[in-house]
Amino acid sequence: MGARGEIARYAVVCAALAGLAAAIAYRLTAVHLGYATLEVSNHTGFSRPLQALRGTIYSRGASDRARGYVYAASVPVWEYHADPASVTLRRHSRETVVSNVASALELPLADVRKAFGNWKSRYVPLGTSSSDDAYRVMTNPRLVSGVSIEEKQVRRYPQGRHLAHVLGFVTKDPTNALGAAGVEMRYEGDLKGMPGIIRGEKDALGREIREKRIVRKDPVTGCSVHLTIDHNIQCDVERELYAGYTNCRARAAWAIVLEAKTGAVLAMASLPDFDPEDFNRADPLARKNRAVGENLEPGSVMKTITACAALNEKIVGPDTMMNTDRFEDGYYKLPGDAGHKWEPFMSVCDGLVHSSNIVYGKLGVKLGPAKLWKYFKAFGFGRKTGIDLPGEEIGILPEPKKWDKASQSRAPIGQFVAVTPIQMAVAYAAIANGGCLMKPYVVERMEDARGEVVYRREPQEVGRPITAETARKVREMMQGVATRQGTARRAAVKGFTVAGKTGTAQISLPGWKGYTDGEYNATFIGIAPAIDPEVVILVTYHRPRYCRSFDRSKAEGVPIFNHQGGVCAAPVFSRIAASVLSYLEVEPDKPEELEEK
């Protein structure tokens, strides 16, 4: 073996070693470096999400661009927790800490003393506060120790219980609060905003190293939602509805005020109500927005729709006389007209004014199920109105082939079918609006954080169930209802013409076969002013016990044992209408009534 062979062996060994080194280097750099970097970044990486402020909900403002009252707003607050074990007793006594905390957070001294009394506990919630002064006291180590502070966001409803059913509420989760009902739920995507983030590196104590910050994305505040609800009207409606609710000792009540020409909801109230900030404690039934989520037989208010169908089909005219013999045709029996004026022959108009079941039952039979169904459908029954609120029911409107002989005479007087209050209000709004059915809505516009309008709702027509001429005729017929001869003389509004209809619908409670004795829904729906309508107002009392007299000529508190729409709901309608028309500065169409004074 010569020197050349030896050199060759060395060369081979060196080459092998170099190859090995290259392979190890490759493995370390190309394969392991990624994991190593990730590992390092996991230990040194800093990431802090920045919570976006949820958008504010406003009532309708005085002008197109103006903001109304705040209905819901998110507020950053501090949540304070007592940590009794870490109170530094060298600086101050426990009692000093207790008194400082109690005065700063405006809490009862006994409660704070109790919170700090448990030595073993490290976490006793004290409460939340948005006061900056309280925060300054609580973070001053000379005054307070043994308190931990957490920043969070809470949803505030400054108007309290007002409009609770429309607004809804948000879940209590501090990091991910979600709208769980009402507008909060329907517009969750727009209200919640976009969270921001800070990314970079942190030091050994977990604090951000600012020089190593990679990105800071600011959170984007959610859109502000501007409702069509007018807070002043809403307050009036709630006040009057509540007065009637206690007066007739009803189990529930609801009211809707619609702008006749656009379908915008000016007010919507349901009773019993709840506090949206404390929704957990409310009865689930009290949280239900009955104005959109209650399916019920409408009762006599349906007669107006039947009248619309009959007049539009030109089967009868307002003055056509009808035989009021309930056994006339033999094969069907109509509910009698107990409590109403009865005459052997009655005109279609008088039938509406006196709410004759027989006249309208017969009209329904004359029309036939197919036509009646067609009109009910055209007025929006049996389908959602499309209002921008969750929990809307569709009602019950069976196909015409499922109608039997009895149904043909029941449906026209508001039995056998079920509708929601909003469906009925929208149908009446169509009569008020010259036969043009509008889609109801509660959100007028949305603005982004910079105040730019990102969404504006325009009134939307969804159909024309009747002609303008029919609508005018029916409104004229309905004007008789709120007169001395009609079923709702208490619905009259001084200085204004009113077109309306009462409804006293029997209801069936669970466990009963057929209708429950003595249980009713008392309703009044009115259009005011009747000649050039501005608003449609629906008022319903569910299961009223009795109604005290609203009549000023009678002694205060004299009970009228009556459950009818004309007694329970009509006076409430009258007061709401008077207040709304005055607020909207609608010119009286009967000024002579005001002159009488």
Added chain:
Amino acid sequence: MKRKIKRVKKESRQTTGTVGVASLIVTALIMTMLYFSVDASCSAVTKKIGVCEKRLSALNAELVRENARWDEMKTPERLAVQLRRFGLEMSRPREDQLVRMDAAGRPVPGQLAVARMTRGKNRTEVVVRNGRKR
């Protein structure tokens, strides 16, 4: 002679080399000092930005809280309570107190308030100027 020239050349090359090295060192020193001073000022600015950022977010939060407090104070119910406290009562104007104007600012004819005003004027012919009846 040749040797002398070579030595002079060598000496001058050495001097140039020393000056070059010295200037490099000085430059490096200056750069290092500059770096440290810029770094220190950067740190100071960073800290200032941090403080400002915190202050801004605190002020924003305070503004939101203050707005919320204000909103809670001016609810119609609270305003009514305050008005009652001072013995004041607010009511909407009656129809005869309302005068609706047209676009030109003239009262729309046929209104109750206008009719009453006109009637009163014709009946009494009272002219009020500067608060005095004539």
